[in-house]
Amino acid sequence: MRSNSDRRIKTLELWAAKMRRNVVDICMQRGGYAGQGVALSDVGACIYFDEMRPDGKGWFHDRFVNSNGHDTIINFAAMAELGIYTMEELRTMGADGSHIDQSPIEGARGFEITSGSLGTGVSQAAGIALGERKKGSDK
Template sequence: MDATLKKQLEITATKVRLGIIEGVFNAKSGHPGGSLSIADLLTYLYFAKLNVYPDKPDEPSRDRFVLSKGHTAPALYSTLAQKGYFPEEELKSLRHIGALLQGHPCITIPGVDMSSGSLGQGVSVAAGMALSAKYQGETYKVYTVL
């Protein structure tokens, strides 16, 4: 990894962490520790590894990401906001009634590939996505975080 990309990822990861803290603080609930623990990983995936298209979130050729530990949704939401899937302002309404961003990822949110909640269920869904891609001759990758 070149120094420029590394620096850019560090800056973006800091913004992701700030979004996590802002969202959880405004919600007055959530799991900040778990969310903060995956900020660097999600930043790397979304800004250096995954082939995703915020302007076309349902693009069939995109890579897939499954967050199996759904309680760390603030990290995913903050990363998706930084990537441009929706405005960062949405983070301020995290877990509010009627808001786009709730306590666990929901497939109706742009950039979310699986609704998750119960720990561990994402592994089987990600495996199913990968098998489906293989059988259909698709080349996209599937990533998951337990």
């Protein structure tokens, strides 16, 4: 009999495989940072499908801060599986007139910070956490 841990790992491996397919699909359209997305699929699966808490409104109670904008394709790949973005939308990433940038800006669905400047995520995450603590939140 498989333990819950074995089932959990198998489920996360399946999510990671779906995310890798999403990354390749997105990058086949207009290019992009496929290497980062494929390499981070296991990490992204663990974060999005095992650690982050949904808030019941189709969004997350927790926040994911990624200061390296070149890695955010993994966020998009996960959010496609969660129904936050469609693959049709994501295939337009980086195209003229698309609302989806390769390095997302604050306000894009699923992103609370502008990413791209390496190393800014720690200070941004600390600021978000301090603000939430001041409000008495457990986010």
